[in-house]
Amino acid sequence: MITLTTERLRLRPWTLDDVDFLFDMYSRWEVQRFIGRDPLVMTDRAEAIERAERLSSMEHPVHGIWAITELETGHPHGALLLKDLPASGSDHPLPPSGETEIGWHLHPDAWGRGYATEAATRVLQHAFDSGLDRVLAVTHPQNTASQRVALRIGMSDLGITEEYYNVTCSLFGIDRPVS
Known part of the structure; x- marks a missing residue:
């Protein structure tokens, strides 16, 4: 997985040195609730x-789960x-939809602080530069903060769906810009 940078951030692969941070972040209800x-x-x-x-063993030429640092x-x-x-x-794990999620x-x-917007903008650029034609985001219908990020990075609100994850979610999408 490649490392990506922005003006303020480095998006890098996870390492075992990140265990304490992962535990701190994902042990919080306010992070997990949606x-x-x-x-x-x-x-x-x-x-x-x-x-x-x-996370540290993930290898894919385009996809990834990066640590935002x-x-x-x-x-x-x-x-x-x-x-x-x-x-x-009904399968476990759930079958792929053929779509890519951010x-x-x-x-x-x-x-x-704008970190989600900055990091997501950079990853969208990476996705489109790598040949993806469309990227989707799904959020809990009450997660207005993530919905605002999706809109700020240029995604369109595509409404409510139950097509993904066996849950009702708000769906956002963006197509690769025509150059």
Whole structure:
């Protein structure tokens, strides 16, 4: 997975050095409350170790789940993902929909600073430069903060859907700009 940079941020692969941050971020209800059908907080550091191992082993030429870090200090702020969007269904794991999803999870200390918008804008550029034609975002219908990020990065509100993740979600999309 490649490292991406912006004016203030470095989006880099996760490492085992990120375990404490992952545990801190994903053990918070305010971070987890809008993620998935039955949100759960991380309660055991072993879960963070497993997640760090899984994230650090990801290799894909375009997709990734990046650690959002401060460019100058390396301080972590959250996660930015670009991945296959699972369709709704009865299979486990859920089947791929053929669509690509962008999403963000930020530590509460990083909220309101524009990091999600800045990181997502850079990852969208990477996605389109790599040949993707369309990227979607799904949010919990009450997650207005993430919906504002989706709109700020140029996505269109496509309404409410139940096509993904077996949940009702607000759907946003953006097509690759014509050059």
